[in-house]
Amino acid sequence: MWDYTKTVKEHFLQPRNVGYINDADGVGEVGSLACGDALRLMFKLDDAGRIADVKFQTFGCGSAIASSSALTEMVLGKTLEEAEKITNQDIAEYLGGLPEQKMHCSVMGREALEAAIEHYRTGKPGGQKKLEGRVTCICFGVTEKDIERAIVENHLTSVEEVTNYTKAGGGCGGCHGELEEIIARVTGQPPTEKPVEEKPRKRLTNIQKIQMITETIDREVRPALRKDGGDLELIDVDGNTVLVAMRGNCAQCRVANFTLRDVVQAKLREFVSDELVVVEDQP
């Protein structure tokens, strides 16, 4: 059982400002069903430009709901300039602290707030948080920028901490090496964790390679896709080029916002060979 503070429990059991604003000025959406938590934050401004009404809807665990509820209390009555200064640390502190592994809930809150403010300022529909720049963690769709920011704002020094705060690296683990490089670059320090030793891979025959690709797709990719209305077909393997066709969709998954090809490629590189390139068959 998680050690939630009294404030977390209280906000979870009696969440403030749950609901939907039909004529909201700003809407921010982060997360997805696939990722296990999602938050929609909506606000309405008064004539003085202060947040007069704020509502949230959250799919997620106790600390995700509590973080969302706390955030609404924190922003109410603030101008957008004041609100955008709120960091994930502020949200966690407001709650009297969150378990380390749950810090990503506070980050989700801050991201939703930013997305909502962005939506208000640009007027672009949707309000979904944008994926900007390189995506480091494919499993959870976390960008290099997101990771750098979490490291700086929260003084993170290990891969485990980065996972706790951003979820990056919490799925297949294929990006751990990259996370270490980012930590080293941002902090100017070598990571505190010892890098995992990679075993050198044997050279594969073509038949072995095709078999391993099929197995990896069946095991790592297909089960997740299929039940969400998507599927993937292996068309051909030519040298290191893997030709696949995507079927159906995975519309609710944030990951699908960039491309499923990246997911498949990352999995195949992890389990089969670093040299594989996945190409999508265009019908």
Next chain:
Amino acid sequence: MTRHVYLDNNATTMCAPEVVEAMKPYWGELYGNPSSMHSFGGKIRRNVDRARSQVAALLGAQPSEIVFTSGGSESDNLAIRGTLEALAGRKRHIITTRVEHPAVQGVCHYLQKQGYTLTELPVDNDGALDLDQLAQAITPDTAIVSIMWANNETGVLFPMDEIARICKSRRVVLHTDAVQAAGKIPIDLSRLPVDLLSISGHKLHGPKGIGVLYVRKGTKLVPLIIGGHQEGGKRAGTENVTSIVGLGRACELAQQHLGQEMEQVRQMRNRLQEGIQASCKGVRINGKVRLPNTLNVSFEFVEGEAILLLLDELEISASSGSACASGSLEPSHVMRAMGVPFTAAHGSIRFSFSRYNTMQEVDYVVEHLPPIIDRLREMSPFVGGHQWNGTPLPDHAH
């Protein structure tokens, strides 16, 4: 009703009062070492032997085939690593499934990193294995097949008699993690050619920190813990006498209660399942052919940990395969292996019964669970007909 409703018996069980009673003298006056030559130690020895016979009786085994360990995890480690070491590298292929308990899965993944080859058999949407795939996976290099008897998360039962027949005909050592099966369904190793079988004390109303590895006579095994003659040389160290006596009594009780208990927990489980299906929308039952005591149910568009916390407020204890509840970020490997959709995997709740539960408790849960689900769905951005990320969402549950 204000009483605590404990429906997490696949995690651990209440130590039976008879078991506690049986153990008491061994914390106090009966402290002798069973290996001693004096009669004070000899008396302890006889009681350890009696416990061994009680365990053997539950399993349809010979007392000499019972090795006491520190629990299910040690038994699983000893079975797999001990078998491989006995083969001294002559065979290097392991077959298991994708839904094993971490005590088996973790060992297999570790051994894979050490250079062993590993086949993890998939399961279908019902959690079932395709036994043709097992038969096809066995090669002359296969050292051991380790397949659980009953799944801890879903209660799904694997057909151990057919699995054993396949392994026997191919002369491959078969280990089964029967931690969830023992005491819940009949096990008769005098008829079933399983070579190694793990059980755990605290899953069948015995104490924690004690388990058993059944080792069929003639099965070659190198011990993990070396440095003493105890347990036929298969597990060194002075016996955990108190817990062994407790486990023996627990197995005796399990045997006495088994027939009636299976029916009793089945009725309670079914009543809960039907009650939930009748009162909640967007519900999915995970797993088909199951232990009589287990119900794994997914509530779409809500998250499992949040359900557990609200149940906990009502003093109902259950567990979840959701990511958040487990402390990892992805839903359980069992849910993923079964292809349970993300919409449902994050909202899976496991209720597991024992003979100490009552129908009144079931009714209490059936009464209080639907409002919890409604409350969380009202809070969910995926319910209520609004779009998410510009995409219309399925009209659901409202």
